[in-house]
Amino acid sequence: MKIKATLSTDRQKGKIFIISGPSGSGKTTLLQRLFKNKKLKNSVVKSISFTTRPRRSGERKNKDYFFISEKEFKQKRSAKKIIEWTKYLSYYYGTPKEFVEQQLEKEKNIALCLDKKGALNIKRLYPKLTVTIFIIPPSIEELQKRIEARCNKTKKEEIKNRVRLAQRELSLSRKYDHRIFNKNLNLAAKELQDIVLNEIHA
Ligand code: 5GP
Numbered sequence: 355m356k357i358k359a360t361l362s363t364d365r366q367k368g369k370i371f372i373i374s375g376p377s378g379s380g381k382t383t384l385l386q387r388l389f390k391n392k393k394l395k396n397s398v399v400k401s402i403s404f405t406t407r408p409r410r411s412g413e414r415k416n417k418d419y420f421f422i423s424e425k426e427f428k429q430k431r432s433a434k435k436i437i438e439w440t441k442y443l444s445y446y447y448g449t450p451k452e453f454v455e456q457q458l459e460k461e462k463n464i465a466l467c468l469d470k471k472g473a474l475n476i477k478r479l480y481p482k483l484t485v486t487i488f489i490i491p492p493s494i495e496e497l498q499k500r501i502e503a504r505c506n507k508t509k510k511e512e513i514k515n516r517v518r519l520a521q522r523e524l525s526l527s528r529k530y531d532h533r534i535f536n537k538n539l540n541l542a543a544k545e546l547q548d549i550v551l552n553e554i555h556a
Contacts, residue, residue, distance in 0.1 A: 375489030376520030378500035
């Protein structure tokens, strides 16, 4: 059954920015830069997803993700507390419905890091408010290096799967409103900032 948005989209003025890109494309770093940007002056808030994936070293509980068990995830999903969800390499990920709707009601802009399924689902729920942005890594070789550096070296299978998925995701980037080539981090961060500023002031 499809989840429906509870709010009327006509009343809302905030935008929903969805950033997608393969694992290792640099989307998390670019989003962090966006939140620090002085020109945006806290006008974009981050949505923190629920995930059943184990926490990586360096990740902060309730800041990077709400790390929960599969049982808790399924309970939240049944209780319709998750507005969209995906299963990525055997772990569940989902966006909290209440947070998104509260921010929209306050006319805040929201940024979310989602896979393609999530991006398309949010666009379907809020077509007028959603702006989708895809981050393209410089090359598959560079991507593989970044994924290897991040993942636990013993998890060869996960590295292989993430690289395979990344190749598939890249071929879908044309469905997005904007695409950013992340070869140079400063330039890519500026491009993201410009897209967000233009959309907010459109
Ligand atoms: P990672 O394990 O690398 O943090 O995330 C794996 C993938 O799941 C990434 O593409 C990330 O953008 C996506 N993701 C994270 N949270 C959510 C969510 O709440 N919903 C959806 N659809 N995708 C998510």
